[in-house]
Amino acid sequence: MTLPTPGFSFEVATEDGRARGARLTTPRAVIDTPAFMPVGTHASVKGLTPSEVDATGARMILANTYHLWVRPGAELIDRQGGVCRFMGWPHALLTDSGGYQVYSLADRRKIDDDGVTFRSHLDGKKMRLTPETAMDVQRHLGSDVAMVLDECPPGGADRPVVERAMRRTTAWAERCLATTPATGQARFGIVQGGGYVDLRMTHLQTIAEMPFDGVALGGFSVGEPVAQMHELVGELGAAMPRDRPRYLMGVGTPEDLLSAIGSGIDLFDCVLPTRNGRNGQAFTSRGRVNIRQARHRDDSSPLDSDCTCPVCRTYSRAYLRHLFASGEMLGPRLLSLHNLHFYADLTRQARSAIESARYESWAREVTKRLREGDERQR
Amino acid sequence: MTLPTPGFSFEVATEDGRARGARLTTPRAVIDTPAFMPVGTHASVKGLTPSEVDATGARMILANTYHLWVRPGAELIDRQGGVCRFMGWPHALLTDSGGYQVYSLADRRKIDDDGVTFRSHLDGKKMRLTPETAMDVQRHLGSDVAMVLDECPPGGADRPVVERAMRRTTAWAERCLATTPATGQARFGIVQGGGYVDLRMTHLQTIAEMPFDGVALGGFSVGEPVAQMHELVGELGAAMPRDRPRYLMGVGTPEDLLSAIGSGIDLFDCVLPTRNGRNGQAFTSRGRVNIRQARHRDDSSPLDSDCTCPVCRTYSRAYLRHLFASGEMLGPRLLSLHNLHFYADLTRQARSAIESARYESWAREVTKRLREGDERQR
Numbered sequence A, B: 001m002t003l004p005t006p007g008f009s010f011e012v013a014t015e016d017g018r019a020r021g022a023r024l025t026t027p028r029a030v031i032d033t034p035a036f037m038p039v040g041t042h043a044s045v046k047g048l049t050p051s052e053v054d055a056t057g058a059r060m061i062l063a064n065t066y067h068l069w070v071r072p073g074a075e076l077i078d079r080q081g082g083v084c085r086f087m088g089w090p091h092a093l094l095t096d097s098g099g100y101q102v103y104s105l106a107d108r109r110k111i112d113d114d115g116v117t118f119r120s121h122l123d124g125k126k127m128r129l130t131p132e133t134a135m136d137v138q139r140h141l142g143s144d145v146a147m148v149l150d151e152c153p154p155g156g157a158d159r160p161v162v163e164r165a166m167r168r169t170t171a172w173a174e175r176c177l178a179t180t181p182a183t184g185q186a187r188f189g190i191v192q193g194g195g196y197v198d199l200r201m202t203h204l205q206t207i208a209e210m211p212f213d214g215v216a217l218g219g220f221s222v223g224e225p226v227a228q229m230h231e232l233v234g235e236l237g238a239a240m241p242r243d244r245p246r247y248l249m250g251v252g253t254p255e256d257l258l259s260a261i262g263s264g265i266d267l268f269d270c271v272l273p274t275r276n277g278r279n280g281q282a283f284t285s286r287g288r289v290n291i292r293q294a295r296h297r298d299d300s301s302p303l304d305s306d307c308t309c310p311v312c313r314t315y316s317r318a319y320l321r322h323l324f325a326s327g328e329m330l331g332p333r334l335l336s337l338h339n340l341h342f343y344a345d346l347t348r349q350a351r352s353a354i355e356s357a358r359y360e361s362w363a364r365e366v367t368k369r370l371r372e373g374d375e376r377q378r
Helices: A050-056 A065-070 A074-079 A083-087 A099-103 A131-141 A159-178 A197-208 A226-239 A254-262 A272-278 A310-314 A317-325 A330-355 A359-377 B050-056 B065-070 B074-079 B083-087 B099-103 B131-141 B159-178 B197-208 B226-239 B254-262 B272-278 B310-314 B317-325 B330-355 B359-377
Strands: A009-016 A019-025 A030-033 A035-037 A060-063 A092-095 A109-111 A116-119 A126-129 A145-147 A186-191 A214-217 A246-248 A267-269 A281-284 A287-290 B009-016 B019-025 B030-033 B035-037 B060-063 B092-095 B109-112 B115-119 B126-129 B145-147 B186-191 B214-217 B246-248 B267-269 B281-284 B287-290
Touching (some): A009 A330, A019 A330, A030 A035, A035 A060, A050 A330, A065 A074, A065 A126, A065 A131, A083 B317, A131 A145, A159 A186, A159 A197, A197 A214, A197 A226, A226 A254, A254 A359, A287 A359, A310 A330, A317 A330, A317 B083, A330 A359, B019 B330, B060 B065, B065 B126, B074 B131, B092 B131, B131 B159, B197 B214, B254 B330, B272 B281, B272 B330, B281 B330, B287 B359
Parallel strands (some): A060 A092, A214 A246, A246 A267, B060 B092, B186 B214, B246 B267
Antiparallel strands (some): A009 A019, B009 B019, B109 B115, B115 B126
């Protein structure tokens, strides 16, 4: 069915319990879900070319509005044809609102009901982010999906702080929707509410009633226990609109994805596969592998014998370990690439398990294998 | 015609003045010359995959014996099938003798007539490099071409110092030849003699009389004036054996290559295209471009509009500059790739100019354009 923004549609093709396989169509791409969006903070998925990211199967990536706004600037990117053209990415793009990064500037920012005043981490320049500027900057960036400006309270925040953040997020969502949308740019609302299930459910209802093209869950993976997140996402997933894409922001590990897919989530983004890859950690079908460990020194087997990615087809653990030991930048590049393939494969396998109505048992088995593998690696 | 080592042959196909187009065949590759060998110090051409290096047209790369000997170790690489298999490089490999790196350890090494004692730059471990160990380590590395251990005196060394280094290099060359060669591994001799033309000519004659598969000029680009190197290589080129490959070690800029090709040199290696690429300097048909400069900020044109490499076909100067400004590792990767394409293209164009008997005028014109471009960039 069509979404509120012209050019966008969303169809749920198959369901298995609460898990679902769907298709999100944007003017630039067709995204089969569940789908993981690689993170390209500065209009670059770290170390990789767009064609390498493309080859993993990813069809939507995420770029960070705050970072691109402060450098090289939204107007420059607009003149260069938008982020996708600037970086040569041939598919869809989602941009965050910039809020999350601004809040992490800690003592360099001040939030009020109208927006956030902050100093750039680059040159200390005073800047102002409001719901309207967040949408304006994202309009310049030319993403397929723009996120509303929300207030994300710190993990473990007291109830009154969370309630104030919810109220602001609601008011700002309305202001974002009141701006003139860019052609071919959808808008997703964001649900806050911290770790309080009643606040979360109330806020979900508020956001779901607004004419957004998708609904996102914000403020997860901010330090709360993993089991609490899985449980809360489980409750929320059951109550999220069925006819629009559901996006769990900034999450997570392979196990987190499997749990959330089982709760009905469609879209994910996270820095883990690229960040951990840069640091020498590979995600494999048998758990995490730290390639720097001495045990891999003379090991001619691939990172993951079940993986068909170019890294696993070409290089041994011995060589990958050597690259990290020698500080060769090919190492971070290859592990990032493998990890993105792993995440993409995981979501494809999830889709396949949903289609054959065996998601729950499949996910339980995979999660068990991943956890046992992690333990053996220690 | 066949070279002394079975499986190797060398044919001069075309000559134009002293410049020549030839073909070196090794058990692993066919190398059309003039050819530039990208440097893969630690069994990795920095930032690039073997298939990317392959796509530039390079058919022989260089790896550094010293670095691989101290980490991960020659025996480990041998167990992993040799450097080519270890790193996944499908063509030929040349290894240096390790001497050059050991000499650069300065106060950590001591040279005598039998060899060099030094301490590893990694763990301070005392090690001993002799002509025999240099050949043994290279045998483990499994290169197509092994270089003899030579003594390379510092640039500007006094005549007696240079003479002693020559004598040692000659004696060591004989000892290298006396070792049992590995199957499918050729050996190149090295000519020393510093900046003294008479010493150089005498030593060339000595080395050329030995049954090496190729003759290399060592000890250039060690701080001497560029014009002096060009002149001396000119004299030496005229006297080098016609029927064997001629290799100018560690040189150089595009202008250096054009001058040396005109003097009859066939093979080159240098860190410039990859090292300068990592630092933001691109070699283009109109001189060097420093992509970090503000002038490229909003420039949607490619690095080099005459270049057909994947970088120039895909990315703008504005984007490449942004990658460097943001510290994104894709920037060093892409500029290294472009620069290797530029060097490979340059040698291919040189070959073509030789074949159509217009090398001198072509090289003069290209050199002029490169120099004028460099001046405009300042």
